Amino acid sequence: MRCLAVACSPRKEANTSILAGEALAGAKKAGAVTEILYLTGYSYAPCMACDGCFKNGRCIVKDDAAFIFNKILEADRIILAAPIFSMSICAQAKMLIDRSQQFWAARYILKQPVVADKEIRPARRGIFISAAGTNLPGVFEGAIRIIQYFYKIMEICLAGCFCYPKIDRKGEIKNHPAALAEVFTAGMELAGS
Numbered sequence: 001m002r003c004l005a006v007a008c009s010p011r012k013e014a015n016t017s018i019l020a021g022e023a024l025a026g027a028k029k030a031g032a033v034t035e036i037l038y039l040t041g042y043s044y045a046p047c048m049a050c051d052g053c054f055k056n057g058r059c060i061v062k063d064d065a066a067f068i069f070n071k072i073l074e075a076d077r078i079i080l081a082a083p084i085f086s087m088s089i090c091a092q093a094k095m096l097i098d099r100s101q102q103f104w105a106a107r108y109i110l111k112q113p114v115v116a117d118k119e120i121r122p123a124r125r126g127i128f129i130s131a132a133g134t135n136l137p138g139v140f141e142g143a144i145r146i147i148q149y150f151y152k153i154m155e156i157c158l159a160g161c162f163c164y165p166k167i168d169r170k171g172e173i174k175n176h177p178a179a180l181a182e183v184f185t186a187g188m189e190l191a192g193s
């Protein structure tokens with residue numbers, strides 16, 4: 001059981017990255033082989049809408065997005081952690097998700113499976129983790145909608161969303177042991193399911 005966390009926040013000691021680390025620790029406790037990717041460590045362009053992927057389901061832009069997507073496709077369990085910026089997920093996460101247009105093209109235009117060896121692998125499952133500085137009504141709604149879309153395209157069943165409002169300062173989530181415990185348990189259950 002391979003469990004991958006994708007930490008999308010651009011800042012160090014990010015609340016969502018801390019939460020992703022806790023969830024991953026839970027997955028490890030349940031026996032998963034774990035890995036975390038920090039998107040800030042990678043360089044990738046936004047989708048150019050060139051429709052190049054309509055021909056063969058592959059993006060023609062050669063950058064780190066291919067490496068990140070390979071990791072996501074190899075994983076059996078995914079933890080995607082992204083903060084709320086301007087009432088949506090942060091741009092680093094959205095840019096990567098837009099690049100999954102190649103998998104949309106594979107699935108809906110070319111009628112090809114996204115996960116080639118699906119039959120011989122356990123069904124892929126994932127969770128979403130987020131934090132926002134406010135508790136404005138609907139502050140997580142847009143983000144969750146995007147993750148529902150992304151997970152569907154990547155053939156990942158969304159097993160749960162763990163969203164924490166009124167968490168703003170760097171590392172502030174460390175003062176919320178209940179949130180840390182909640183995602184640890186979620187990671188354990190994700191890997192154990």
Ligand SMILES: Cc1cc2nc3c(=O)[nH]c(=O)nc-3n(C[C@H](O)[C@H](O)[C@H](O)COP(=O)(O)O)c2cc1C
Nearest residue numbers: 009014015016083084085086087132133134167168
């Ligand atoms: C550019 C930017 C935009 C933000 N927009 C929102 C917002 O629309 N709503 C909100 O509640 N918080 C907003 N925040 C606050 C972050 O969601 C909050 O600081 C969160 O804890 C960041 O998570 P991180 O530490 O994982 O990056 C914004 C922060 C930044 C830097």
